Amino acid sequence: MGIVPIWGYQLVTAIGLAHFFKLNKPIVIVAANISIPPFIPLWLYASFKTGEILFNEKIIIPQLDEINFDVIQQHLMLYSVGATVFAFLLAFVLGCISFGAFKLIAYKAGEE
Structure with missing residues (x-):
């Protein structure tokens, strides 16, 4: 989500998707911060x-x-x-x- 051009909403979207797909949220937060x-x-x-x-x-x-x-x-x-x-x-x-x-x-x- 760190590359998708939804500036300002990348992390919020990543956390929402992590919750929806039951993923590890701390790992998603780290992975989404590639920008x-x-x-x-x-x-x-x-x-x-x-x-x-x-x-x-x-x-x-x-x-x-x-x-x-x-x-x-x-x-x-x-x-x-x-x-x-x-x-x-x-x-x-x-x-x-x-x-x-x-x-x-x-x-x-x-x-x-």
């Missing part, structure tokens, strides 16, 4: 690239001094859809990795 400043450029780039693939549209990301409201408005749909799809893909991949790791840990714990 920390060092990772934001990576998430933005990956979201735009995902949007480019989905819309079959190539965009050139402008320099910081060239960004204005018109540029944001022009690429908002591409970014929003790209960020949402990228978030779900990343959640699926990391969920599979986590599931496998937890199964491996449980298997190793059963051997001892």
